[in-house]
Amino acid sequence: MKRYEVYKNIRKRAVMFGLPISLFALMMVSIIASLLIIIFSFSFIMIIGILIFNATLYVALSKLTHNPQLFQMAKAFPRIISNKKTSGLVYEQD
Template sequence: MKQYEVYRHIRGRALIFGLPVAFFALQMLAVIGSLMAVIFSFDLVLLFGAMMANGILYGFLLKWAQRPELLPMGNVFPQMISNKKITFNETYDELA
């Protein structure tokens, strides 16, 4: 009988084209902005400049995704979450 390994990395980061979702959204905003610029003022130099700028941005975002210590971010969530009910007496005892 075939045995299956338990997949434990369910909370791993979702990646699109090697980028986290937030970086991918930033990349798509840059692509859409450059497309609008090219469409509304068609210029061959602008077309190549936009392609190069989007490629450079993609490279930087890939580098930041591989080495997140380059972009310092604080921790949003607390270390411990408790369901302990806080009453007035406990709060008063801690303050005294």
């Protein structure tokens, strides 16, 4: 008899095939576009190329999910932290 595991991480975000919902939707759009391309093209090389593209897209998205720091451009913390009120007035002369 098959046993099913109870999903206890209800507070974590939803995951399908190891991808968050937004990245899973991107993957599904890519697969549907690939199916349309396969239907309207009769080239075997095109089919192999699309399969390789979808596989690499899935691997890249899953790597991005497990390591989100790969594409982080900005620093995590600001250079200066201040409690001063910000205003548009400039009191200095250039």
